[in-house]
Amino acid sequence: MAQKIYDLVIVGGGASGIMAAVVASRKGASIAIIEKNNRLGEKLRISGGGRCNITNAEFDLRALLKNYGKAEQFLYSAFTEFGVRDTIDFFEEIGLPIKIEARKRAFPVSDSASDVVHALTHELHKYNVDIITNTRVTKINHSKSTIFSITCGNRTIKGRNYVLATGGTSRPETGSTGDGFNWLEQLGHSVKSPTPSITPLKTSESWVKKVSGTSVKGARITFYCDGIKAFRLDGDILFTHFGISGPIILSNAYHVAELLEQGIVTAKIDCLPALDPKELDTRIVELLHQNGVKQVKNLLRLIAPEGLAPMVAELTANKINLDTKAGELGKNDRKTLLDSIKELPLTIEALMGVEKAVVADGGVSLKEIDTRTFKSNIIDNLYVTGDLLDITRPSGGYSLQLCWTSGYIAGNGYTINNERDKA
Ligand SMILES: Cc1cc2nc3c(=O)[nH]c(=O)nc-3n(C[C@H](O)[C@H](O)[C@H](O)COP(=O)(O)OP(=O)(O)OC[C@H]3O[C@@H](n4cnc5c(N)ncnc54)[C@H](O)[C@@H]3O)c2cc1C
Numbered sequence: 001m002a003q004k005i006y007d008l009v010i011v012g013g014g015a016s017g018i019m020a021a022v023v024a025s026r027k028g029a030s031i032a033i034i035e036k037n038n039r040l041g042e043k044l045r046i047s048g049g050g051r052c053n054i055t056n057a058e059f060d061l062r063a064l065l066k067n068y069g070k071a072e073q074f075l076y077s078a079f080t081e082f083g084v085r086d087t088i089d090f091f092e093e094i095g096l097p098i099k100i101e102a103r104k105r106a107f108p109v110s111d112s113a114s115d116v117v118h119a120l121t122h123e124l125h126k127y128n129v130d131i132i133t134n135t136r137v138t139k140i141n142h143s144k145s146t147i148f149s150i151t152c153g154n155r156t157i158k159g160r161n162y163v164l165a166t167g168g169t170s171r172p173e174t175g176s177t178g179d180g181f182n183w184l185e186q187l188g189h190s191v192k193s194p195t196p197s198i199t200p201l202k203t204s205e206s207w208v209k210k211v212s213g214t215s216v217k218g219a220r221i222t223f224y225c226d227g228i229k230a231f232r233l234d235g236d237i238l239f240t241h242f243g244i245s246g247p248i249i250l251s252n253a254y255h256v257a258e259l260l261e262q263g264i265v266t267a268k269i270d271c272l273p274a275l276d277p278k279e280l281d282t283r284i285v286e287l288l289h290q291n292g293v294k295q296v297k298n299l300l301r302l303i304a305p306e307g308l309a310p311m312v313a314e315l316t317a318n319k320i321n322l323d324t325k326a327g328e329l330g331k332n333d334r335k336t337l338l339d340s341i342k343e344l345p346l347t348i349e350a351l352m353g354v355e356k357a358v359v360a361d362g363g364v365s366l367k368e369i370d371t372r373t374f375k376s377n378i379i380d381n382l383y384v385t386g387d388l389l390d391i392t393r394p395s396g397g398y399s400l401q402l403c404w405t406s407g408y409i410a411g412n413g414y415t416i417n418n419e420r421d422k423a
Contacts (some may be wrong), residue, residue, distance in 0.1 A: 006032045006130070007149060008414050011137050012180070013040035016386030017119045017165030019407025024414055026129035029250060032157060033129055034150070035177055036136035038179030040124075041117035043167065043174040047400065048105075052113035055087045056397035057104040070076055071391040072423045074366045075405070082408040087401060096121045103247075105397050128212070131156070137166075145380050147187075165408050167282045167399045169194045169385035170357040179387045184364050188378045189370070191390075194362030196354050198395045199243035204347040207314040211239045215246065220273035223256060223348070226263035226421050231255060237269060239311075242352065245267075251394035253351050260350065269344040271305045277342055284334055292327030296337075299326055304341060315340040315342050360398050362391035373413025383410035398402035 008024050010017045013035030016258030021033045040331045058064040061079055066070040088106060090126050096119040097109040108115050124131055132152075139151035140162075164183065167204050181191045183325070215238045235248035253406045259265045272280060287302055293305065300309040300322075313322060320333045364384055366375050374389075376382040385406040393399055 001157075003158055004030075006030050006157070006159040006347060008161045008163065008411075009012075009031075009034065009157055009161040010165055011150060011362070012163075012165035012167060012174070012175075012386075013037070013131070013133070014165060014167050014174075014386060015041070015044050015403035016165060016407035016410075018124065019166060020163045020383070020385060020411035022123045023408050023411030025124065025129045029131045029322045029414070031127075032132055032159065032423050033124070034135050034137055034152065034157065036134070038071075038134050040121055040131065040133070043171060043176060044117050044400075045113050046121045046171070046174065047113050048393065050113050051107050051111045051399065052116045053105045053107055053128070053395075053397040054091065054098060054116065055084050055106045055401040057084060059084055067393055067396075068402070069308075069392050071079050074369075075391075075402075077372055078409045081412075082100045082405050084401060084415055086408075087404045090404070091116070091119065094164045096122055102148075103396055128363075129317060137179070141186065142187060142379065145378070147381055149157060159381075161383070161414050161416070163383040163385060164388060165385045165410075166388065168360045168363065169197065169356065169388050170199075170353045170360040170387075173355075176263075176387065180384075181363070184384070184388065186384070187376070189376065191366040191369050192362040194360035194366065195257065195355070196351050196357035197254050197257075197361035197392055198250045198358035198399075199314060199356055200240055200352045200353075201243045201249055201251065201253060202349045202352055203243035203255060204349050205345075207311060208239050208243055210314060211308060214239050214311075216269065216271045216305055218273065220270040221248070222268050222270075223259060224266045224268075225259040227266070230259055230265075234273065235311045237305070243345070243348070247395060251396065254260060254361065254392055257351050260348065266350055267346045269346065271308060271341050271344060277338060278341065280338055283336060284337060288326040288329055288334075292325065294326050295323050296320065296326055296329055296333075297322035303337060306342070311344075312337065312340045315344070319401050335385040346423070358395055359387055359393075361390070361392045363388050365390055374410040383414060387412050 006033050007029035021031050025031045030380050033272050098106050099109045100106050135152045141149045147162050149156045157236045164180050166180035169178040185191050219237045220234050223230045235247045238246040286423040289421040300312050319336045374383050387405040
């Protein structure tokens with residue numbers, strides 16, 4: 001029997017690959033989606049802490065695209081065709097109601113990332129897509145300008161067109177191990193090496209371990225490079241085993257990466273930015289006065305923001321005798337206490353590696369991708385989607401939106417090109 005030749009072979013069953021498959025299959029194309037894991041969407045299932053921040057409900061296109069940095073112009077036409085509103089409508093139409101939370105982050109009402117995968121997989125079954133799991137693509141067989149087939153161990157799969165949707169290098173245990181980057185280079189594309197992009201920061205201070213899991217609500221962090229103020233962020237900061245995390249840290253890690261290239265990076269956290277130092281001092285004076293006979297160490301829980309007393313104790317222990325009675329604490333000691341809350345010093349060693357990153361940046365140069373179809377300008381039957389594209393973006397739903405849009409455009413672009421070829 002002659003071997004089946006699919007209209008479209010999609011390598012990688014993550015967000016963008018599945019979207020491309022749904023769109024193209026709805027247009028009647030014969031599709032195979034090849035996934036090395038035993039099921040689709042492993043990374044999607046852990047996205048948004050298992051809740052899946054599906055998009056960012058910024059409906060002003062220009063404002064939305066500002067979040068994609070240098071790719072703003074490149075993405076304009078694609079997002080005009082399939083943007084945030086289309087994404088929300090798409091998911092609601094396939095039975096997944098969407099809600100919008102703080103910072104315009106959109107989630108499934110069910111708060112379940114697995115529901116997103118189920119809804120999408122249901123569509124794939126509905127349109128008879130061949131879902132080939134447990135199958136690792138090991139080779140792309142090609143000439144200078146065309147892909148002929150792909151090899152999966154001792155099996156060959158053939159298509160007229162191909163989508164590469166194998167993701168980047170973040171969280172490799174989900175399957176994204178950077179295979180796509182290697183193939184793209186072999187195919188003649190330029191690929192910028194990925195570095196972790198949305199990722200926590202590693203600090204030199206080991207005391208962070210003691211407060212690991214504590215979140216400082218509404219904090220302010222100022223970053224310095226070689227002692228010179230670089231930038232400031234306001235928001236919640238989470239202490240981790242290795243350093244600091246939280247939405248503002250993750251979203252701005254790439255700025256910190258730039259600073260790390262230039263010099264020594266330090267930071268100061270103001271855990272109570274709403275109070276100026278004078279007001280906080282007055283509050284501490286009152287507390288010490290009301291509890292004059294108690295030892296200072298027993299008052300730290302009242303002085304420090306919630307959960308941070310162990311940190312204040314650790315930072316001040318070699319400067320203040322914490323056994324001192326509150327009523328006997330001098331002005332300089334009070335200042336030490338205050339500084340540990342208002343000017344908490346940290347030294348940033350590095351960004352955490354890809355194993356902790358949400359996305360890694362880098363990827364195929366946008367100059368080599370057609371902006372209207374996401375087709376390769378080098379290989380005439382190849383489309384590239386999702387994390388494989390060199391597009392930096394913050395956390396907050398922007399990564400998945402990029403996957404939905406690029407997947408949609410590739411799936412749709414394939415059919416447009418195909419129809420053009422037939423005409
Ligand atoms: C912990 C975490 C949380 C996140 N949360 C959010 C969020 O809430 N909102 C948001 O917008 N973004 C989030 N992101 C980012 C978002 O999940 C990714 O941008 C998105 O999933 C990338 O989709 P993709 O289609 O490019 O590739 P992936 O989802 O990485 O899928 C690629 C697939 O290709 C398969 N594959 C790879 N190589 C081969 C091969 N050789 N053969 C066969 N198959 C192969 C892999 O197994 C994988 O299933 C999060 C990321 C992480 C790690």
